Amino acid sequence: MQTSIIGTILPVLNVGLDAGEVLLSETGELSWKSPNVSLRTGIAAGGAGGFLGAVKRSLGGGGLFMTEYVAEGGPGFVAIAAKVPGHIEEHAVQPGRSYLVHRHGFLCGTQGISLSVVLQRSLGAGIFGGNGFLLQQVSGQGRFWVELGGEIVSHTLAAGEQIDVHPGHVGMFEDSVNFEITMLPGLRNKLFGGDGFFLARLTGPGRIWLQTLTLPNLAHALSPYLGGGAVAGAETGAAAGLAGQFIRKVFE
Structure with a gap:
């Protein structure tokens, strides 16, 4: 499998598939492809493990169905374009490890990738976190690609190191990073600051990826x-x- 990311603020991921190779994505991601690449849409892809697994995956912001792109009879290609101004990044995951990605961040992955909803680690995260905490969990073994809005600011947190982030700016983080909801200090800050009531507190060790553009901010600007x-x-x-x-x- 050969891949390239073309463009700047609205990039496209181009994936070259050898005969028989498979690329996995959520439905509706296809931009263009070669004629010999066939599409197989179903609920069992992405490690869903049946209908209940697919429902659980959809609760994380993904779709009930997923699509497999298969090159038949020879090499082919698939292109998936970004939906918002930002960047596409490639990552690899190994058994026993996983990444947590914001609800619209997962773009596609190779066979062996499993996509599901993350179990919220605190009640506050589920109730007050907003869209930034409807997270998808990418596990299994293989390569996957994510789409993050705006510029990407990555940082490796040391053990016990913390950072407070507006929930919408949390793009992705390793499963070794703990997250919880903390309340914004000060009554006037809460009521008149325009930043909401809550922040996400990420605690190391592990690597985090923050995104500078959120969909609500984009909608507000336009x-x-x-x-x-x-x-x-x-x-x-x-x-x-x-x-x-x-x-x-x-x-x-």
């Missing part, structure tokens, strides 16, 4: 251009229409 009433000028109206289509696509 909202003035969506328009709620009459729009002056055809050019402005066209721009608002395109922005609206982009927002709807992001949140599909």
Whole structure:
């Protein structure tokens, strides 16, 4: 399997498959492919282990179904494009280890990769964490690719080292990293600061990947251009229409 990541702020992952090789992704990820690559969609892929496993996976933000891309009769290729401005990164996972990825972060993986919902480690994380804590767990053995928004800031936490992060900026972290919810200090900060009530506290040891762009922030930045009433000028109206289509696509 040969891979390349093409582009900058809206990259595309190009995967070259040898005959018989398989690439696994959630449904709806395909951008383009060679004609000899066939698609097999089902619930058992990605280590689901049947219908209940697929339901559990979907609770983590993924889909009930997953798609396998198989090169038949010779080499082929599959391309998967990013959905938001950001970066695509490749990682490898080994048996006994796993990564936790934000709910829309998993892009695709090789055979042997298992995708499921992570069990929340604290009640607060499940109730107050927001979308940033509906996490997917990538385990098994093989290579996988993730899509993170904006720029990626990675850091290796030493044992006991901590960092407080807005939940939406948590992109991915190793399973050795512990996370919990901590409340933002100060009543005025909570009510008027605009940063919400809670932060994610990540505690080492382990590596973390933070993303600078969150979907709510992107939606907020574009909202003035969506328009709620009459729009002056055809050019402005066209721009608002395109922005609206982009927002709807992001949140599909």
